[in-house]
Amino acid sequence: MDLGAWNSALDVATTETMSLVVLGVLVLLVVAALLLVSKVFVKLVVVGLIVTVGVAVHSQRAELAECPRTCACSFFGYELEIGPEVVHNACQDVVSRIRAAVD
Numbered sequence: 001m002d003l004g005a006w007n008s009a010l011d012v013a014t015t016e017t018m019s020l021v022v023l024g025v026l027v028l029l030v031v032a033a034l035l036l037v038s039k040v041f042v043k044l045v046v047v048g049l050i051v052t053v054g055v056a057v058h059s060q061r062a063e064l065a066e067c068p069r070t071c072a073c074s075f076f077g078y079e080l081e082i083g084p085e086v087v088h089n090a091c092q093d094v095v096s097r098i099r100a101a102v103d
Helices: 004-009 012-036 040-070 084-102
Strands: 073-075 078-080
Touching: 012 040, 012 073, 040 073
Parallel strands: none
Antiparallel strands: 073 078
């Protein structure tokens, strides 16, 4: 499966939004599993797997906050584009800090 088109189409803002949607769907899946699965062992395994995926998505989403500082973003190993507004704001922040230090 070629993910080249997806890779170039994703930016940080889109990925943050998608990760929130995925987390919401995972919460709904946990509720559905708790209500629909009758065997306790299967219920625990399913909920455990869903929670593991949720923790992984949440940790990757938290790392997206560091993107403007490092100018290198990835989500589960896929490189993301940083939007021009984010880059511009980060550069303005750096310039203002340098000017404040010089003055």
